[in-house]
Amino acid sequence: DIQMTQSPSSVSASVGDRVTITCRASQDITKWLAWFQQKPGKAPNLLIYAASSLQSGVPSRFSGSGSGTDFTLTISSLQPEDFATYYCQQANTFPITFGQGTRLEMK
Amino acid sequence: QLQLQESGPGLVKPSETLSLTCTVSGGSISSSPYFWAWIRQPPGKGLEWIGSFYYSGSTYNKPSLKSRITISVDTSKNQFSLKLSSVTAADTAVYYCARQADYNALDFWGQGKMVTVSS
Numbered sequence: 001d002i003q004m005t006q007s008p009s010s011v012s013a014s015v016g017d018r019v020t021i022t023c024r025a026s027q028d029i030t031k032w033l034a035w036f037q038q039k040p041g042k043a044p045n046l047l048i049y050a051a052s053s054l055q056s057g058v059p060s061r062f063s064g065s066g067s068g069t070d071f072t073l074t075i076s077s078l079q080p081e082d083f084a085t086y087y088c089q090q091a092n093t094f095p096i097t098f099g100q101g102t103r104l105e106m107k
Numbered sequence: 108q109l110q111l112q113e114s115g116p117g118l119v120k121p122s123e124t125l126s127l128t129c130t131v132s133g134g135s136i137s138s139s140p141y142f143w144a145w146i147r148q149p150p151g152k153g154l155e156w157i158g159s160f161y162y163s164g165s166t167y168n169k170p171s172l173k174s175r176i177t178i179s180v181d182t183s184k185n186q187f188s189l190k191l192s193s194v195t196a197a198d199t200a201v202y203y204c205a206r207q208a209d210y211n212a213l214d215f216w217g218q219g220k221m222v223t224v225s226s
Binding site: 038043044049089098 | 144153154155156159167168169170203205207208209210211212213214216217218219
C-alpha cells in the first residue's frame, strides 16, 4: 500500500494568515492526489484534485501543488470558515489511501 | 445536482453482518467513467477507504478487509450496497458512500451513517 504522511498534524493560525500543509507519498503517484476539508459531523469536501486542479465552487484562496511524492496545500489568506481538518488522498493505485489529517486551529 | 444517501441499521451485534445501502439521485450509477466507493471513519480518527466498484463489474477492496467485504450494485434502483461480515467493535465508524471522478478524486459524498458494533 502507498503510505501518505501529512505534516504538520496540527497547526494554529489566525484569520488572514497563509497556511501550508504538506503530504508525502511513499512512492511516486505522479499527480493522482486530492485534498479534502472536513468539518465536525460533516462529510469531507473535495478541494483539489489532480494535485493542483481546483474543484468547482471552491474559493481561489485554496491551491495545490506538487507531483511525484511531495505535495502541498496552501490557503493564501485564512478565513474563519477554513478552520477544519484537512486530508490528502492518493488514487494512483488501489488501495486508495489517505493521510492521517491536519487539524487547522484558531490561534 | 448529484446526491448520495446512506441507509441501514445503526447498531450491529458483534460477529454479525453490517449492511448498508447507498442511494444515488440526480445521476445514474451506470454513468461512465465513474467508480463508486465506500469509506469509513472511526470516531475521532481519520478516513479509511473500504472499496470501490465500476457498474460493469470491476471491484477493488481494501486488502485487510477483503475477505469480509461484499459490494453489490442494483442499477434498476440506482443503488449500491456494502456488506461487512463478522464485525467487531473495531468496525464502529461513520460509513460514507462517494463517487470517484477525475483522477479518482471523491467528488460527491453522502452525509454518512454512524454504525455502532455492540451487543
